[in-house]
Amino acid sequence: MSDTHAETVAFVQDTTIPPAPPPAAETGIVKWLRENLFATPVNGLLTIAALYLIYLVLNVSLPWIFGGLWTTTSLAECREILQGKSAACFSVLTERWNQLLYGFKYPAEEYWRPNVAFVLLFVAAAPVLFFDLPRKLLIFTGLYPFIAYWLIWGGSALIPIVALLGILGGGLVYKQFVKTSFAAGFFGAIVTAFVIWIVAGMLIPENASENAMLPAVPSRDLGGFMLNMMLGVTCVSLSLPIGIALALGRQSDMPLIKWICVIFIEFIRGVPLITLLFVASVMLAYFFPPDSTVDLFLRVVIMITMFSSAYIAEVIRGGLAALPKGQYEGADSLGLDYAQAMQLIILPQALKISIPGIVNVAVGLFKDTTLVSVISMFDLVGMIRGPILASTEWNGVYWELLGFAALLFFVVCYGISQYSQWLERRLATDHR
Amino acid sequence: MKKSVFFGALTLAGLGAGVAAAGTLDDVKARGKLNCGVTTGLVGFAAPDANGKWEGFDVGVCRAVAAAVLGDATAVEFVPTTGKTRFTALASGEIDMLARNTTWTFSRDVDLKFTFVGVNYYDGQGFMVPKDLGVSSAKELDGATVCIQTGTTTELNLADFFRANNISYEPVPIETNAEAQQQYLAGACDVYTTDASGLAATRATFEDPAGHVLLPEIISKEPLGPLVRHGDNEWEDVVRWTLNALITAEELGVTSTNIADMGAAAGSNPEVNRLLGTEGNLGEMLGLPADWAKNAIMAGGNYGELFEKNIGESTSIGLARGLNAQWTDGGLIYSPPFR
Amino acid sequence: MTTITDPPKESFRLSQLIYDTRYRSLTFQAIAALVLALSIWYLGNNLIQNLRAAGLNISYDFLGDPAGYDINQRLIEYDSQSSHARAAVVGVLNTLLVAFLACITATIFGVLAGVLRLSNNWLVSKIMAIYVEIFRNIPVLIWIIIIFTIMTAVLPGPRAFRGDNATASMVLDSFAFTNRGIYVPKPIWTTGGILVVVTFLLSVIGVFAYRRYAANLLYATGKLLPTGWPSLAILIVPTLLVLYVPSNPLWLVLMAIVGLVLFLGALAVAFWAIGQALRAITSAAGDFVAVISVVLAFVAFVYFGGFSFLAFFWSLTGFGELVPLMQFESPALKGFNFSGGIKVGGPLIALWFALSIYTGAFIAENVRAGIQAVSKGQTEAASALGLRPGRVMNLVVLPQALRVIIPPLISQYLNITKNSSLAIAVGYADVTATLGGITLNQTGRAIECVLLLMLFYLTISLLISAFMNVYNSSIKLKER
Structure with missing residues (x-):
């Protein structure tokens, strides 16, 4: 070891160098840009192409939206003001706002009723959607259908009250008898409910609806986005229990019941919703007793409920099949009978697995409610394609109206699907 | 909303079933409302205005019947129907009568089992083309693209016409008048064909009505009229004679302005007296109050007034009376006598 | 004598129907x-009473009556005098046509969007996410109407093509984009046309042979051949060549000579290769060269050698020329419309495009889920082996992802078929519009028409589910 080397070293670092900031290309926005947008030449080209696409879209749409007119009374007036410039004529939305939301026949002084029902819907849905809320709120959820029916249709409050009584009576009977046997409770409840309905139905005076607190609104007068919401909410909530029953029926070891369910599910899933709506609009009337008419809204609800319950049944069947066999065997070994096993062990787990699927079906169903416009019901799309576009003032305003419809549906459906993803994440942490 | 809708409707259906069964006239009286089927929207004939109030020539007939039966011209529930749903709606009893510019044809009368109670508008199928196309006759339309409203007789007439003249065309079937209009204006079809009255009504809503012409050819007979179900003669009579009352009123010079005076007491013209119920018991024969026809006429005026107000030359639709003038003026509108 | 006696016979009690599991299911089924x-x-009973009251009956006789209406989009011969049954068949074929087309394009859109959504490029993956969310959350009916409106309101009408100051013009003088549809040139069947078709078929075989050769070569020697652009070249170049071969006799002579040389050369190679292949049956090279040479020999013979000879001698006979080209008839503005060429109608395009872009968004989600279902370890292991990203995708990820992707993909196809019934919103003559629309209206036979309509859709979806079950059970066997 010679120290010559030491002498040749001109400089020795005797203090630590303060950590230098990373090179400019490795920090902050530059790094992010380089890694996420220009990682490779191909990637860079893609980025430029994408930017150009965004530019094209915004270049056309932004001036159109921000230059939009909100206060004219007809398309001709819009055109006059715009003088050939390209801009939206949103006045159709302000002018026909109520028609778009409530249809053209719902009495204007009663608009507060669907509004209240709409707000209450969130209150009623909250305890179902968010498990952290106090369970007592579920009582309101149970009452909500009757309140909403009364609010929207009006007329005598007796009808929803009697309906509620029937269900309560049925529930009581079920509670009483289910200890001895599920079957006894089940059939007992159904019989009780029907007895109450029929007896009380005869007691309701015929003119009960005439001077009711809330004037009756025939269901034919419902329309606009309200109709979509109502069909969506009603049919999804009705089809959930039916779907569970169908799914259990399909798994049943009783051949007759199994085959009834299989045929029903496969039949409904095999045909498009629109043919079922044709059935509702042109065929179903022949299957009701002669001289009685069941209004179109109810017929459509029946068909859409059948439709969605078949899909929900398949989702729940998937949930049932995903449960390990041990769960079934465990329930059996505890000596639980079928009803108890299902109620306490199988269904809570199976439903939990199926929630994302059920939400998917619900979103799909809500979107499909627009199909009722094909059978001359005036839902949001029906209003746009029918009375509004046909009117002299607004003949030719497509983009504003269709864009508005698309936006409404997007907000609702995207909201629901975000909720479903939140739920999925939450349930996933529960498992691990 | 859940079960209560179902249940509520079941009770209502049950109640309805209990009350019903007798006949349409009793049904309507018991219900206090007339269910009248109309189109989903054809300006001049039946269309809801900005406030959702139905207006138009066909609507006027519905209102007249409601006024005759119930004494209240507003006691009408208008049921919008498409070409597809209208006949089922009538056959299944969802509506009591259909006043939806429906053509009286053999097969609808005999095969579909409906009764046309009369004709309220003599129409024919015509063609509308943009003026700058330079077409002056339908026979020059070889190879044209034609918009038609599907589910109507026009579809069949069109096929027959082009086949008979041995020229070709391309049909574009459209569900509603509004969409047909959109297609036609965008130039997706060269020609729009439907009843001439409908064409005039549609043209009236255009930005530039003068830029479109109706071709002279009328390729079919389209007697449009209200219809009811087969087999309920009592109801059929009510609707038929309400329509006739409107026609007779015009013939006899009874209008909505002078009817109050003329109907107050029996006048010099016995037919007017019989019509307005100041003489005889025609109303009773129909099962209606004596002033049924008076109510019907007061609802919207006589036939001529309805025509002028909704589709006549002073309106934007601007249809001349033509075939629809009274028989005394050389038209086809003719009512049997009230006797 | 048995020591164990049978249990005492209980007398049957009524309560056993509910409490005894042996009888309970019978009770339930009896009630059901x-x-x-x-x-x-x-x-x-209601139906019968209602029909009797209305004086109607159930009968399918109307199917034989003349339909009386015209249909603008038809794959088989049809006019207004044809029967309702034939109109229904026209509708069925139209439904199948639009469903088939939409399935193909929806798959393309979906796979593209699904893969791009996982792209490293932040912007691209965000754009794809927006596409998926927007299209999934807005009803398909609204999309169909929007796209149809774009078709009719944005594209020019045929009138715009007319006159000296026309505002629109045809693309390449052979494609016309109008709001009534898109007109494209129509191939005319000439004597040369068959050659083009044969060439194209042979090219397809050639592509497969080449890929197989590349794979075999890779396994045998480890040498990697590019597959992408050569496949494309094999597919396109020969067909293009045939399409644009001029029919000048001098060219024909020249090509006859070239063809002969090529033909003989290729045949020689083929015989050599077959010999090679026979000697070492496992030799990858021999295998490929044999296949490709036979193909080449045939191709060369047919369109360089054989046909040129034929055409040459034919031209000597003085009967005019044998045209070796595929000919196209371009659409031209005539009267009100374009005529000639093939018309792809506006409603068909609107429905086709709307269905594919809507379902594409769902397929994109399926594809993404499928790719993400392949565990990251698989990708990492493949990278560790030194595979390039493209090969990781092709060889490791996709084969595993496909198993997850295909079952939901097939049910999306089913959805497309069912959603095609929305055709009536745009006036496309599918089975819902003919049988369930115009026929129903004109005859008033609502029950019969709707039943037939349901039967058709049911058959289609049962067929597709049956296929899906077969597929599912076939991939189940491979699972461990």
Whole structure:
């Protein structure tokens, strides 16, 4: 070891160098840009192409939206003001706002009723959607259908009250008898409910609806986005229990019941919703007793409920099949009978697995409610394609109206699907 | 909303079933409302205005019947129907009568089992083309693209016409008048064909009505009229004679302005007296109050007034009376006598 | 004598029907059967009474009557004098046509969007996410109407193509984009046309042979051949060559000579290769060269050698020329419309495009889920082996992802078929519009028409589900 080397070293670092900031290309926005947008030449080209696409879209749409007119009374007036410039004529939305939301026949002084029902819907849905809320709120959820029916249709409050009584009576009977046997409770409840309905139905005076607190609104007068919401909410909530029953029926070891369910599910899933709506609009009337008419809204609800319950049944069947066999065997070994096993062990787990699927079906169903416009019901799309576009003032305003419809549906459906993803994440942490 | 809708409707259906069964006239009286089927929207004939109030020539007939039966011209529930749903709606009893510019044809009368109670508008199928196309006759339309409203007789007439003249065309079937209009204006079809009255009504809503012409050819007979179900003669009579009352009123010079005076007491013209119920018991024969026809006429005026107000030359639709003038003026509108 | 006696015979009690599991299921089924029978009887009875009251009956005789209406989009011969049954068949074919087309394009859109959504490029993956969310959350009916409106309101009408100051013009003088549809040139069947078709078919075989050769070569020697652009070249170049071969006799002579040389050369190679292949049956090279040479020899013979000879001698006979080209008839503005060429109608395009872009968004989600279902370890292991990203995708990820992707993909196809019934919103003559629309309206036979309509859709979806079950069970076997 010679120290010559030491002498040749001109400089020795005797203090630590303060950590230098990373090179400019490795920090902050530059790094992010380089890694996420220009990682490779191909990637860079893609980025430029994408930017150009965004530019094209915004270049056309932004001036159109921000230059939009909100206060004219007809398309001709819009055109006059715009003088050939390209801009939206949103006045159709302000002018026909109520028609778009409530249809053209719902009495204007009663608009507060669907509004209240709409707000209450969130209150009623909250305890179902968010498990952290106090369970007592579920009582309101149970009452909500009757309140909403009364609010929207009006007329005598007796009808929803009697309906509620029937269900309560049925529930009581079920509670009483289910200890001895599920079957006894089940059939007992159904019989009780029907007895109450029929007896009380005869007691309701015929003119009960005439001077009711809330004037009756025939269901034919419902329309606009309200109709979509109502069909969506009603049919999804009705089809959930039916779907569970169908799914259990399909798994049943009783051949007759199994085959009834299989045929029903496969039949409904095999045909498009629109043919079922044709059935509702042109065929179903022949299957009701002669001289009685069941209004179109109810017929459509029946068909859409059948439709969605078949899909929900398949989702729940998937949930049932995903449960390990041990769960079934465990329930059996505890000596639980079928009803108890299902109620306490199988269904809570199976439903939990199926929630994302059920939400998917619900979103799909809500979107499909627009199909009722094909059978001359005036839902949001029906209003746009029918009375509004046909009117002299607004003949030719497509983009504003269709864009508005698309936006409404997007907000609702995207909201629901975000909720479903939140739920999925939450349930996933529960498992691990 | 859940079960209560179902249940509520079941009770209502049950109640309805209990009350019903007798006949349409009793049904309507018991219900206090007339269910009248109309189109989903054809300006001049039946269309809801900005406030959702139905207006138009066909609507006027519905209102007249409601006024005759119930004494209240507003006691009408208008049921919008498409070409597809209208006949089922009538056959299944969802509506009591259909006043939806429906053509009286053999097969609808005999095969579909409906009764046309009369004709309220003599129409024919015509063609509308943009003026700058330079077409002056339908026979020059070889190879044209034609918009038609599907589910109507026009579809069949069109096929027959082009086949008979041995020229070709391309049909574009459209569900509603509004969409047909959109297609036609965008130039997706060269020609729009439907009843001439409908064409005039549609043209009236255009930005530039003068830029479109109706071709002279009328390729079919389209007697449009209200219809009811087969087999309920009592109801059929009510609707038929309400329509006739409107026609007779015009013939006899009874209008909505002078009817109050003329109907107050029996006048010099016995037919007017019989019509307005100041003489005889025609109303009773129909099962209606004596002033049924008076109510019907007061609802919207006589036939001529309805025509002028909704589709006549002073309106934007601007249809001349033509075939629809009274028989005394050389038209086809003719009512049997009230006797 | 048995020591164990049978248990004492219990007398049957009524309560056993509910409490005894042996009888309970029978009780339930009996009740179900009773309820079912009662409701069928009730509905049937109502139907009969209603029909009697209306004076109607159920009969399918109307199917044989002349339909009386015209259909603008038809794959088989049809006019207004044809029967309702034939109109229904036209509708069925149209439904199948649009469903088939939409399935193909929806798959393309979906796979593209699904893969791009996982792209490293932040912007691209965000754009794809927006595409998926927007299209998934807005009803398909609204999309169909929007796209149809774009078709009719944005594209020019045929009138815009007319006159000296036309505002629109045809693309390449052979494609016309109008709001009534898109007109494209139509191939005309000439004597040369068959050659083009044969060439194209052979090219397809050639592509497969080449890929197989590349794979075999890779396994045998480890040498990697590019597959992408050569496949494309094999597919396109020969066909293009045939399409644009001029029909000048001098060219024909020249090509006859070239063809002969090529033909003989290729045949020689083929015989050599077959010999090679026979000697070492496992030799990858021999295998490929044999296949490709036979193909080449045939191709060369047919369109360089054989046809040129034929055409040359034919031209000597003085009967005019044998045209070796595929000819196209371009659409031209005539009267009100374009005529000639193939018309792809506006409603078809609107429905086709709307269905594919809507379903594409769903397929994109399936594809993404499928790719993400392949565990990251698989990708990492493949990278560790030194595979390039493209090969990781092709060889490791996709084969595993496909198993997850295909079952939901097939049910999306089913959805497309069912959603095609929305055709009536745009005036496309599918089966819902003919049988369930115009026929129903004109005859008033609502029950019969709707039943037939349901039967058709049911058959289609049962067929597709049957296929899906077969597929599912076939991939199940491979699972461990």
